[in-house]
């Protein structure tokens with residue numbers, strides 16, 4: 298993927314002094330008034346920066362009923378602030394939605410409000426007619442699928458309270474990106490779950506690396522996704538790697554950005570060797586490529602950042 302392609306899918310917004318000055322209660326030293334609006338497309342991640350200078354503050358956001366975790370960021374020569382990765386779900390309703398950011402410091406509280414304008418992304422629609430037994434799981438298969446979904450739900454139920462990554466996000470494998478993120482398959486007239494990631498075509502056995510630091514939350518061998526790895530990057534951010542031929546990490550293991558976690562394969566329901574790469578942030582399915590190239594300083598501290 299080229300830098301230009303990356304730019305096209307990642308909307309990056311850093312709030313600057315473009316909004317009118319607003320005075321805050323004593324003790325909350327905000328640099329500027331912060332109410333305003335941001336915009337992005339379905340499946341993108343927005344970088345929201347709230348200029349709260351005192352890093353002892355507790356900053357937490359709510360968007361569409363979902364928690365949005367903030368963490369302190371330090372830039373040399375600039376006042377510190379708090380950052381959040383705001384995920385716009387691949388199927389977020391287009392329109393204007395509120396992001397409320399709760400800032401607490403020394404017993405005082407302030408709620409900042411942003412309007413997030415969500416625009417529609419154009420996703421491909423594939424219509425296929427296949428033999429019925431290729432589309433629907435039999436009773437036993439359905440039982441297995443349900444148990445797998447429950448296993449994933451439980452493994453990812455509790456977000457790690459601290460940010461585990463500090464480096465830039467990297468693409469997990471070199472290859473050709475199919476651009477299938479968000480695409481809808483209509484099989485025998487029935488719409489199936491939209492494609493929640495990107496498929497990257499790469500040769501069988503090629504190394505797959507962690508896109509950032511994190512903890513292996515779950516390794517699986519599932520009916521659709523095959524051999525897979527779920528990484529927890531903290532503060533509600535997860536990445537997934539499916540259809541592997543080999544998994545080289547264990548549940549609970551800490552991994553570093555660029556570390557080999559598995560090998561490209563075609564396990565599960567795959568028509569050929571490729572990596573399915575997915576990402577979820579605070580409950581929103583996002584295009585994983587929108588994480589690559591985010592302008593977050595590597596020196597930003599990764600200590601405990603928010604309280605739910």
Ligand SMILES: [Zn+2]
Pocket residue numbers: 492494495496572573574
């Ligand atoms: Zn896929």
